[in-house]
Amino acid sequence: xxxxxxxxxxxxxxxxxxxxxxxxxxxxxxxxxxxxxxxxxxxxxxxxxxxxxxxxxxxxxxxxxxxxxxxxxxxxxxxxxxxxxxxxxxxxxxxxxxxxxxxxxxxxxxxxxxxxxxxxxxxxxxxxxxxxxxxxxxxxxxxxxxxxxxxxxxxxxxxxxxxxxxxxxxxxxxxxxxxxxxxxxxxxxxxxxxxxxxxxxxxxxxxxxxxxxxxxxxxxxxxxxxxxxxxxxxxxxxxxxxxxxxxxxxxxxxxxxxxxxxxxx
Amino acid sequence: xxxxxxxxxxxxxxxxxxxxxxxxxxxxxxxxxxxxxxxxxxxxxxxxxxxxxxxxxxxxxxxxxxxxxxxxxxxxxxxxxxxxxxxxxxxxxxxxxxxxxxxxxxxxxxxxxxxxxxxxxxxxxxxxxxxxxxxxxxxxxxxxxxxxxxxxxxxxxxxxxxxxxxxxxxxxxxxxxxxxxxxxxxxxxxxxxxxxxxxxxxxxxxxxxxxxxxxxxxxxxxxxxxxxxxxxxxxxxxxxxxxxxxxxxxxxxxxxxxxxxxxxx
Numbered sequence: 001x002x003x004x005x006x007x008x009x010x011x012x013x014x015x016x017x018x019x020x021x022x023x024x025x026x027x028x029x030x031x032x033x034x035x036x037x038x039x040x041x042x043x044x045x046x047x048x049x050x051x052x053x054x055x056x057x058x059x060x061x062x063x064x065x066x067x068x069x070x071x072x073x074x075x076x077x078x079x080x081x082x083x084x085x086x087x088x089x090x091x092x093x094x095x096x097x098x099x100x101x102x103x104x105x106x107x108x109x110x111x112x113x114x115x116x117x118x119x120x121x122x123x124x125x126x127x128x129x130x131x132x133x134x135x136x137x138x139x140x141x142x143x144x145x146x147x148x149x150x151x152x153x154x155x156x157x158x159x160x161x162x163x164x165x166x167x168x169x170x171x172x173x174x175x176x177x178x179x180x181x182x183x184x185x186x187x188x189x190x191x192x193x194x195x196x197x198x199x200x201x202x203x204x205x206x207x208x209x210x211x212x213x214x215x216x217x218x219x220x221x222x223x224x225x226x227x228x229x230x231x232x233x234x235x236x237x238x239x240x241x242x243x244x245x246x247x248x249x250x251x252x253x254x255x256x257x258x259x260x261x262x263x264x265x
Numbered sequence: 266x267x268x269x270x271x272x273x274x275x276x277x278x279x280x281x282x283x284x285x286x287x288x289x290x291x292x293x294x295x296x297x298x299x300x301x302x303x304x305x306x307x308x309x310x311x312x313x314x315x316x317x318x319x320x321x322x323x324x325x326x327x328x329x330x331x332x333x334x335x336x337x338x339x340x341x342x343x344x345x346x347x348x349x350x351x352x353x354x355x356x357x358x359x360x361x362x363x364x365x366x367x368x369x370x371x372x373x374x375x376x377x378x379x380x381x382x383x384x385x386x387x388x389x390x391x392x393x394x395x396x397x398x399x400x401x402x403x404x405x406x407x408x409x410x411x412x413x414x415x416x417x418x419x420x421x422x423x424x425x426x427x428x429x430x431x432x433x434x435x436x437x438x439x440x441x442x443x444x445x446x447x448x449x450x451x452x453x454x455x456x457x458x459x460x461x462x463x464x465x466x467x468x469x470x471x472x473x474x475x476x477x478x479x480x481x482x483x484x485x486x487x488x489x490x491x492x493x494x495x496x497x498x499x500x501x502x503x504x505x506x507x508x509x510x511x512x513x514x515x516x517x518x519x520x521x522x523x524x525x526x527x528x529x530x
Contacts (some may be wrong), residue, residue: 052395089312090313
């Protein structure tokens with residue numbers, strides 16, 4: 001890494017090294033969420049992540065969609081653990097040019113939509129002036145500690161399963177940024193995957209309820225990276241019989257001389 | 266406000282208008298913290314606010330001090346409610362030029378120092394690339410709902426009290442930015458107030474324990490603004506017999522033809 005800027009995972013690893021560990025942490029560092037013990041085997045589940053205008057908001061995405069996405073990307077982490085978020089807090093960094101009534105109301109509507117779609121409420125927050133749009137989101141929920149689906153727990157012989165098909169948001173990003181070709185039907189599906197992402201909360205809650213899941217990870221960062229993480233943490237390997245590619249991503253790849261597997265992974 | 270950028274409080278008020286209210290919120294919008302009901306009269310206390318490089322980190326402030334301050338400014342809100350924070354989460358936005366091992370370790374040390382100083386632990390977080398340094402902090406703690414010291418509750422006849430003297434950070438900021446005059450002793454105290462702020466957590470916890478406080482507000486944004494808020498929320502007025510000015514702020518004002526009351530308010 002000499003001379004170059006550190007990547008996100010290096011930064012997180014370096015910071016973790018300098019932290020005093022909370023005794024008996026219910027969820028270890030590096031999982032999709034954090035947790036703190038309450039009474040009676042319950043834990044408070046916590047998550048924070050920020051949306052940054054320059055990197056997370058492609059051209060053409062509305063402020064409503066950006067604010068909603070900031071909430072949904074955090075809900076997706078809760079979903080992967082099977083936890084219902086109850087409260088959302090917002091730390092908003094707003095450039096002067098976005099400090100208008102119209103822009104702020106649109107952000108408010110997007111925050112509320114993202115929260116209500118998953119049963120949560122925005123209960124507070126704060127705002128600052130910033131040079132780029134920053135939407136920092138914090139989530140809170142409670143769960144029984146023993147039922148959480150953590151990244152750790154996969155064993156040899158387990159079956160690998162996903163809650164949806166891959167490749168749509170990667171294809172959609174190329175459509176939005178590079179103007180590739182696609183039929184109107186395919187374009188609508190792919191662009192929607194970028195502008196209006198969904199968290200698999202219903203699936204996560206159901207899976208936690210069944211109690212058959214040994215380990216789980218949020219796959220928003222891509223299938224390949226998620227499997228790499230699960231393999232590393234659990235000292236297991238994966239044998240993929242079939243890469244779960246969305247049909248629209250397949251059509252898009254075929255029409256633009258791209259590899260559908262690259263989009264999915 | 267026609268044509269001009271909205272202020273922070275206008276932005277918060279506009280966003281609140283668009284939010285679906287959580288039923289039976291234990292702490293209403295606009296207090297120093299948010300809360301969610303747990304079982305047995307306990308509440309989860311939550312707070313998030315971000316430190317922004319350009320506006321919150323004066324020249325000469327180290328990354329260690331900036332990261333520590335990001336934590337402490339949130340702890341100060343918990344302190345004003347009399348709540349011990351147990352967990353800290355961090356959403357870090359880092360410009361490429363700060364994505365170096367040295368910078369990141371300094372930030373990690375500052376985050377840990379800010380948390381441990383007040384009994385809390387950093388339990389998680391995430392990082393993104395951003396155009397300016399952004400340190401978003403989320404705090405979690407628990408408390409008995411009925412013992413929280415809220416902004417609402419002041420009555421005519423109450424005594425107004427503060428947990429410390431005012432004017433040091435306002436004077437310190439002028440020293441750091443404009444290079445005013447001050448003796449070395451005064452300079453040390455004032456600059457320390459800017460670079461190494463303290464949260465009055467011990468005082469807040471003790472005051473909540475005594476049970477005599479009818480209302481409380483974090484006064485980090487200044488005495489005048491804090492009293493204005495308390496007056497507005499509680500429909501009361503205040504009669505100040507004495508403005509609580511720190512002696513160092515008084516000396517600094519005298520030596521630079523400034524009004525010590527202006528610094529304190």
